[in-house]
Amino acid sequence: MALNSIVFIFTFLPILLLLHRLIPSHFRTSLLIGASLLFYAWGEPIYIFLILLSMAYTYLICTWLDDPDLTQRQRKNLCIQAIAVHVFLLVYLKYYGFILDSFKEIFQLHISYRVLPQPLGISFYCFMVISYIADVYTHKIEAEKDKKVFCLYVLFFPKMIMGPIERFADMKKQILHPDVSIASFSCGVERFISGLAKKVILADSFGLLWTEISAIEITELSVLTAWIGALAYTLQIYFDFSGYSDMAIGIGKMLGITLSENFHYPYIAQSIRDFWRRWHISLSSWFRDYVYIPLGGSHTGIKKHIRNILIVWGLTGIWHGANWNFIAWGLYFGILLLAEKYIFYRYMKKCHPLWRQCLTFLAVMFGWVLFACDSLSQALSYIQIMLGFGSRAFSDVYSAWLIQTNILFFIIGLVCMTPIVKQVIEKFRDHIRYGEYAVGALYLLLFLVSIACIISSTYQSFLYTQF
Amino acid sequence: MKRVIRRKKITYEMMMSYGFFIVLTAAFLFSFHPDRSFSDAENRVLRTFPQFHIESFIDRRFQEQFTEYKSDQFFMRDSWIHMKSRLDIMLGKKRLNGVYLGKGDQLFEDFAPSVSGENLASVINHFADTYPQLDIMFLLAPNPISIWQERLPMSAPVRDQKTYIEELHGLLNETVKWVDAYSVLEQHKEEDIYYHSDHHWTSLGAYYAFHAYADVAGIEVKEEDWKCLLVSDTFHGTLTGKSGYTGRSSDELYVYVPTDTSLQYIVQYIDEQEKSTSVYKTENLNKHDQYSVFLNGNHPLIEIDTTSSVDKHLLVIKDSYANSMIPFLLPYYNRITVVDPRYYNEDLSLLIKENGITDVLFLYNANTLFQDTSLSMMINE
Numbered sequence: 001m002a003l004n005s006i007v008f009i010f011t012f013l014p015i016l017l018l019l020h021r022l023i024p025s026h027f028r029t030s031l032l033i034g035a036s037l038l039f040y041a042w043g044e045p046i047y048i049f050l051i052l053l054s055m056a057y058t059y060l061i062c063t064w065l066d067d068p069d070l071t072q073r074q075r076k077n078l079c080i081q082a083i084a085v086h087v088f089l090l091v092y093l094k095y096y097g098f099i100l101d102s103f104k105e106i107f108q109l110h111i112s113y114r115v116l117p118q119p120l121g122i123s124f125y126c127f128m129v130i131s132y133i134a135d136v137y138t139h140k141i142e143a144e145k146d147k148k149v150f151c152l153y154v155l156f157f158p159k160m161i162m163g164p165i166e167r168f169a170d171m172k173k174q175i176l177h178p179d180v181s182i183a184s185f186s187c188g189v190e191r192f193i194s195g196l197a198k199k200v201i202l203a204d205s206f207g208l209l210w211t212e213i214s215a216i217e218i219t220e221l222s223v224l225t226a227w228i229g230a231l232a233y234t235l236q237i238y239f240d241f242s243g244y245s246d247m248a249i250g251i252g253k254m255l256g257i258t259l260s261e262n263f264h265y266p267y268i269a270q271s272i273r274d275f276w277r278r279w280h281i282s283l284s285s286w287f288r289d290y291v292y293i294p295l296g297g298s299h300t301g302i303k304k305h306i307r308n309i310l311i312v313w314g315l316t317g318i319w320h321g322a323n324w325n326f327i328a329w330g331l332y333f334g335i336l337l338l339a340e341k342y343i344f345y346r347y348m349k350k351c352h353p354l355w356r357q358c359l360t361f362l363a364v365m366f367g368w369v370l371f372a373c374d375s376l377s378q379a380l381s382y383i384q385i386m387l388g389f390g391s392r393a394f395s396d397v398y399s400a401w402l403i404q405t406n407i408l409f410f411i412i413g414l415v416c417m418t419p420i421v422k423q424v425i426e427k428f429r430d431h432i433r434y435g436e437y438a439v440g441a442l443y444l445l446l447f448l449v450s451i452a453c454i455i456s457s458t459y460q461s462f463l464y465t466q467f
Numbered sequence: 468m469k470r471v472i473r474r475k476k477i478t479y480e481m482m483m484s485y486g487f488f489i490v491l492t493a494a495f496l497f498s499f500h501p502d503r504s505f506s507d508a509e510n511r512v513l514r515t516f517p518q519f520h521i522e523s524f525i526d527r528r529f530q531e532q533f534t535e536y537k538s539d540q541f542f543m544r545d546s547w548i549h550m551k552s553r554l555d556i557m558l559g560k561k562r563l564n565g566v567y568l569g570k571g572d573q574l575f576e577d578f579a580p581s582v583s584g585e586n587l588a589s590v591i592n593h594f595a596d597t598y599p600q601l602d603i604m605f606l607l608a609p610n611p612i613s614i615w616q617e618r619l620p621m622s623a624p625v626r627d628q629k630t631y632i633e634e635l636h637g638l639l640n641e642t643v644k645w646v647d648a649y650s651v652l653e654q655h656k657e658e659d660i661y662y663h664s665d666h667h668w669t670s671l672g673a674y675y676a677f678h679a680y681a682d683v684a685g686i687e688v689k690e691e692d693w694k695c696l697l698v699s700d701t702f703h704g705t706l707t708g709k710s711g712y713t714g715r716s717s718d719e720l721y722v723y724v725p726t727d728t729s730l731q732y733i734v735q736y737i738d739e740q741e742k743s744t745s746v747y748k749t750e751n752l753n754k755h756d757q758y759s760v761f762l763n764g765n766h767p768l769i770e771i772d773t774t775s776s777v778d779k780h781l782l783v784i785k786d787s788y789a790n791s792m793i794p795f796l797l798p799y800y801n802r803i804t805v806v807d808p809r810y811y812n813e814d815l816s817l818l819i820k821e822n823g824i825t826d827v828l829f830l831y832n833a834n835t836l837f838q839d840t841s842l843s844m845m846i847n848e
Contacts, residue, residue, distance in 0.1 A: 001530070006537045010498060014491040045525045183476075186483035193487075398624040405620075408558045429479060430472050436479035444486060449554060456551035458538040459564075459711050460509060 001042050003158065003247040004199050006454060012039070013251070020255055029148045029175060032156065032255060039157035047119035054089065055154045058082065058129050062136045062143040079137040083130055090126040093118050098322035121161040123319060127286055129154070132168050134290055141169050149175050156257065158248035162241070164262040164282035171257070178256030188253025190443060195246025197446045198239040200453040202416065205409055206236035209402070210372070218381050222392060224399035226385045233372045234365045235413040238267060241280070267364070267417045270356040271348060272336045275364055283319070287312050309334045320371070325379050329370040336363060497542035507755040508708055513539040552712045561620035566710035569618040574706035576666040578612050578628050580837035587836065588638035590843040591829065595642045598819065601827050605639065606646040606680055607632055608668060608788050608832040611661040614652050628833050644683050651679040662718045665704020666834070667758055670695070670721045673792040686799050693723045693795070698749070702757040720757055722747055723794060730798050732773040736766050746794045761790035767810035771803040781826045782819065784808060784842070789830040808845040815845055
């Protein structure tokens, strides 16, 4: 069940919150494990056994890794084995079809195969487990003895489907000492409602717009329409993903567990490097700690640095999906980062910050076109249209219509992607008389509107038999 | 100052926490209200509580059905949907679920042709070639999206229906007599010739189109032959349903009856094995879809025998626009057979041969015709 579904918000959540407050505190961990199992089983009634198996395996291997009698070599083998199992799991469940298709194309083979459905959140799950194994191996943490703490770390449901990819050290503290104060709960409510609103009011509206535009034959698009589409997707993916992270963090807070921040206003970043410190933070820091730095990072000379960057960004790309355009998207950022570091660095320093922001935003937006299109060739022809090559016209009736009917949505979206809204709300709440009531009412209103959006998305009117 | 902020903070936190919890609990408690089984607004059966089996849980059918159940039975579902459509309009949206919101709360169904004019023309020409002895007429009603295009929202990206209609007209054989409904409806476009909340024409629109038909068919109609009766003012049509927007007060629905009451007739719904002495099914005015008052909605095959002295047998091949025009045809034929190709699966040539058909009328609206594949399937069979 998605965190923005009626079933979750109005059945699962109230029951869980009520139980969480009513039962004695030493049962809370067990309650959350049970709830998480139910949550995952609801979406993946079969794969949950795979997750449980992998969890038990990781627990055993890591406890063994901490055995002082093991030689360094044995430890290394064990660690490699455990990581390989999870990499294999991920590759088999997510990339099997893609790999075979690519082979087929390259070698002109005829292979028929059956792809298993991909379990929910498998990419997030595998990365989290790998981080745990690696941390135990490098002695950053001790293998957890308490099975309940370990279980909850692995299974905690708000982060299970779309992250954040939590590190064990951070989460252990939270599990052992949950913050069940009113302050934390209210902060959670705030985060949950703003995340929900981002997802169902903004992201879904932009999503509809992008779906509509991307359904049009690319050669039929005018330049302006193509830009509107790209902007719509850019806003959709941000509000969708960061909204979901906000919901996860909010629910975590309501249950006393603070998850790590995943987004920090990425679209106001001043450079690509800055962007990736603000976008999907838990993923980029994962790649930094478990791939980039082990490969030698940037301290190994230019050639190796370039190699490292391209490996990391190729992998980042393919992590997002089994298709060539995701790899291209990743490498695009890798190349931009290298260019930024070795070429543009000097010029960028002289630029006005606002210019840097705009340029970064544009670069990211072109990146999203690579990401959003179904194939690389399609993405390239879309970008061609955006740049004015081969388009029918600069603008047409359709683009005028899109602007006219969506301008307010775009303005709201562009304002909400900056920290302004949050700052204004906090100022208002703390310094204006009765401001706290007004802000409370605002959140209530946002919540109600979000519910209307969720209900409305299930609206399906059947035409009468006569039409 | 610090104390004030602290106090405000505590008030705020209490309000957020308890407020949220109360809303959740309220919604949870409201979910125990008795289930509805049918939604008029959406014209569909709503999901009721699904049965739990371990197998249905494993293949996730239970989860899907339970999710549907929860949103279908959500407290005041229709009002939430209405709220969302209001919000969309407030933010400048002019199209909801593919329905344009025009000036004066006029709702427009989009014109989305998927069948080409050449295709349709070849089918109809083929039909005309097959039956040279029949008198064939073609009435293609334009939709409000074309006649009332000034009422569309500004720069709405719609296709020009008129060019499609004219193209088709140009491609049809001479033997197919064209009834120019477009001009006559355009002449009367200031009048209520279409419903505001439904995709059909009103009885008035059908009445004008009937005049155009009468000219072509050589029928003489006098103004005083028909009188018009208001039968409902509570009609919310299909476009209200489709868009989820119920802004406008409802439409009025009129029916026409002949002033000369001597004409008797009997309507037979063949597949349903039902008979009626009226082309109007007034019970349907109590239903949500009141347009089905005309000929009780759509049927594969209807036969109407009249006491008319004109010894002609008309075959109407049609969509739902015809339902409100057929009543006008009764005095001029002593038998009318009505076929709706979307539901009719029998052999049309056999029907024509066995019934001694003398005249054929194709009666469609442009939206349906340019999307319809059942007509060509029926004729080419």
